[in-house]
Amino acid sequence: MRSATIRDVARAANVSTATVSRVLNRSEAVADPTVDRVLKAANELDYVPHGGARSLASKRTDTIGVLLPDLHGEFFSELIRGIDAGTSAHGLHLLLSRSHGDPQEAAAVLRAMRSRVDAMLVMSPYADGEELSSALKGGVPLVLLNSSGGGGGRHPTFAIDNHAGAFAITAHLLETGRRRVAFIAGPADNIEAAERLRGYRAALASTEQSGELIAQGDFTERSGLAATRELLLTARPDAIFAANDMMAIGCLQALREADLRVPGSVAVAGFDDIPVARFVEPALTTAGVPIAEIGRQALECCVAIIRGADPGDRHRIFTPQLVVRASSTGNSEHGPKSPASERI
Amino acid sequence: MRSATIRDVARAANVSTATVSRVLNRSEAVADPTVDRVLKAANELDYVPHGGARSLASKRTDTIGVLLPDLHGEFFSELIRGIDAGTSAHGLHLLLSRSHGDPQEAAAVLRAMRSRVDAMLVMSPYADGEELSSALKGGVPLVLLNSSGGGGGRHPTFAIDNHAGAFAITAHLLETGRRRVAFIAGPADNIEAAERLRGYRAALASTEQSGELIAQGDFTERSGLAATRELLLTARPDAIFAANDMMAIGCLQALREADLRVPGSVAVAGFDDIPVARFVEPALTTAGVPIAEIGRQALECCVAIIRGADPGDRHRIFTPQLVVRASSTGNSEHGPKSPASERI
């Protein structure tokens, strides 16, 4: 059952294909009765323009490519949700891909996407923006999400101030009286993870006390669990700051296993404020990031570029908000009590 | 900076465009030295075939369309992860879309995707498969995920046996000595939610005791929280079965607020076994569903259809596995103790 083409519609409406095209794209003035005839014919034939043909002729694909480093967990589902909200608001399609770490692979995926999208939204905390954009040879506008520096500022970048967020969390833990604040790091080659580590160190350094206690993780719950077990064997932390919420959740689990009270014996904090963070027990103190909103704004930036509009600030930095919940305060034997519990 | 076309490559390699195409598609025998020349030229020019042109000429898009009803939470991120694993294994692209409930909107989205994909994977628990496929007029192969019945069996369907899962959970709660088992339902018009409700009722009916206790939810954590508050006011459940894990997590939160011990005073169970379910406190008893695996298999089915291979069983039903964790057993004043804690 061959689907109807623009020619079929033209014939049915007794006009030329050019007119049908004009009606469907609202590109030029067409007389009202003609418009009606065309729309009626298109409807009856259940005509849908062929995307490939359209993109071939017009050099637009009405599609945004999205490249993410991973798809695990709520961080990414929130991000995708924000992006999707944007694409569907603008009538665009969303081509999703994932490149596991390796910058080479990321570059390959970008090349494969190149001819099918009008712009790309790329989050690749493992690769330099420069590297990626050279993979594209500038053919497609690129918007970077939380990537390293952004390759000399050639591409708009949306980033989280990981350093500030980690600094704030660490400072909060110290201020509430913790003395041995450990850190569960993210993947070593992940730029965001590295920044969070720097933030942690900077905060420790700003007080004259306590050396660093670091365990290695990889952003998964599992690794948070393992890292915490390890920390409990080697050090005696009275606070653990995990570089993301998923690891913090694994951390809570390990502390429970070890019968350590949170925040009584050990305070815990995460990073990202994924939706579930407020529902774990105890609710997680974290660095709040408007994940979906960032996705949405980054997408809007893509759209602005495509449409030739002003994309606004080329580099938007989101400073995470310290979200204090029960895991770092409340009925602790350390510091003051929680000022107010959050309303859900 | 216009990107290179097949003609540029042909010129550089001193062959015809047909030969270039043959080399790139491995479609016919080409002499080795020619292959080398072509590949070298393509490489040097950084040639990437134009997807639109290709799809226009070959009627393939190498893209699978995925339509989901929502993007909230880990259920969908797991599903997407499974699907993505499949598409990237086969070198296919993934066009993602979300249609909020409304079957009309879903149909519209399908139409818009129709010309850009080779097959579609659709999860639309609000709409009848029949309805959706008529929106496509059979132009594109359709694989359904957890949809209602599957429109007379015309499309392969991958589904969870929601009834059996819910029955098993409810039976488990009853067997462990609970007498007032409440149910937090999913959206009323969601077919999966309806099946789970039926399963709950069937299990209650099979024992002669206790009438139903039902609160309305909508699959979000928030609604689980609200529904539980309501249940606590109106009924005195000693077990709460939420129709999915997210609501169960909200439920745990509400019970904590009310200072009710879990599973001591109230047992809790969910449905789906999302990754975080084992990390909440107490770990959640749930109906385990291999979410990512279902996504992957459904995708493989799409691929088989596209490639003209045997798609295998047209209707695959996954029976959820009862996953007993601490939220429904362990140090309860009811029933027996947990047989064994899970190894993480």
Add this chain to the structure above:
DNA sequence: CGCCCGCATGTAACCGTTTACATAAAGACG
């Protein structure tokens, strides 16, 4: 009344591939 202008529409070239068919060269074979 003739001219020019602007509006609505048609004509046809072009976008970058794939592929059926044609062709040329090289062996195979009697």
Add this chain to the structure above:
DNA sequence: CGTCTTTATGTAAACGGTTACATGCGGGCG
């Protein structure tokens, strides 16, 4: 040593849209 396959490559016609340009037509204006 012709003829017949086989193999490698070229030629050119689709594929289904968009859009620059051409055309025809009615009305305003000097």
